[in-house]
Amino acid sequence: MKTKIYHITYHKNVRSLSLYFHGCNFMCKTCIRNETIWDIHLNDNIKRNLMTKDQFLSLSELKKLISEFSINAEKAILEGYEPTLDNLLPEIIKILVNNNIEPILLTNGYLLSNFMNTLKNSGLERIQISIKTVNPELHKKYTGTNVYPVLNNFIKAYEKGFNLSAESVYVPNIIEKHEIGEIAKFIASVDDNIPFRLSLI
Numbered sequence: 001m002k003t004k005i006y007h008i009t010y011h012k013n014v015r016s017l018s019l020y021f022h023g024c025n026f027m028c029k030t031c032i033r034n035e036t037i038w039d040i041h042l043n044d045n046i047k048r049n050l051m052t053k054d055q056f057l058s059l060s061e062l063k064k065l066i067s068e069f070s071i072n073a074e075k076a077i078l079e080g081y082e083p084t085l086d087n088l089l090p091e092i093i094k095i096l097v098n099n100n101i102e103p104i105l106l107t108n109g110y111l112l113s114n115f116m117n118t119l120k121n122s123g124l125e126r127i128q129i130s131i132k133t134v135n136p137e138l139h140k141k142y143t144g145t146n147v148y149p150v151l152n153n154f155i156k157a158y159e160k161g162f163n164l165s166a167e168s169v170y171v172p173n174i175i176e177k178h179e180i181g182e183i184a185k186f187i188a189s190v191d192d193n194i195p196f197r198l199s200l201i
Contacts, residue, residue: 002057003021003057003088004023004056005057005062006020006021006022012072016075017101020080021079021080021083021085022080024081025082025111025145026108026110026132026144028143029142029174059091062092063095066095066096066099066101073101075101075103076096076104077106082107082108082110082111083105084110084111090119090121093119093122093124094122094123096123102125103123103124104128105119105124105127106167107130108129108143108150109130109131109149109154110150112127112156113153116157120162124162127162127163128197129154129165130166131150131154131186131187132147132168134147135147135179135182154166165195166183166194166197168196168198170198170201172201180198
């Protein structure tokens, strides 16, 4: 069975894998994937020689690759685009856990409620949810989607006992200081000990 994984990189210094999933349910205007579909740490020469993202790994191919990396890798970042669009995500997590690699899910959180229990039972413990904004109108304008599933699933993930963190991106003229403050207030209203990472576009 084919996954939606089209790209894997290994970061030797931090003993970390990055698994890139194709497809997204958001249409963020400043998405990094609009600049490159590959790991941003790769130089341009390597990127030019990579195959198209339309070639996806099967579960058996993934098992083989992960077993080869399991000696050195300690964690695997599941990122993208959006990993939760892959129906095989629970199986992918099991493969990682069975090879003593800690999976860390980076997600927009929109679809988490569909299989939160399944992900938990598969061995997932760490989730980082990207909160673009807490303003419904701004979220709709920026992503094309409703903000409430994201916020509700953030709360549900916390209540389920996941090791939860949040991240947001400062976008000049769109997601600015006031909105970042509102996001921080929302996170603190759930638990003021939840880590919050802010990136700059």
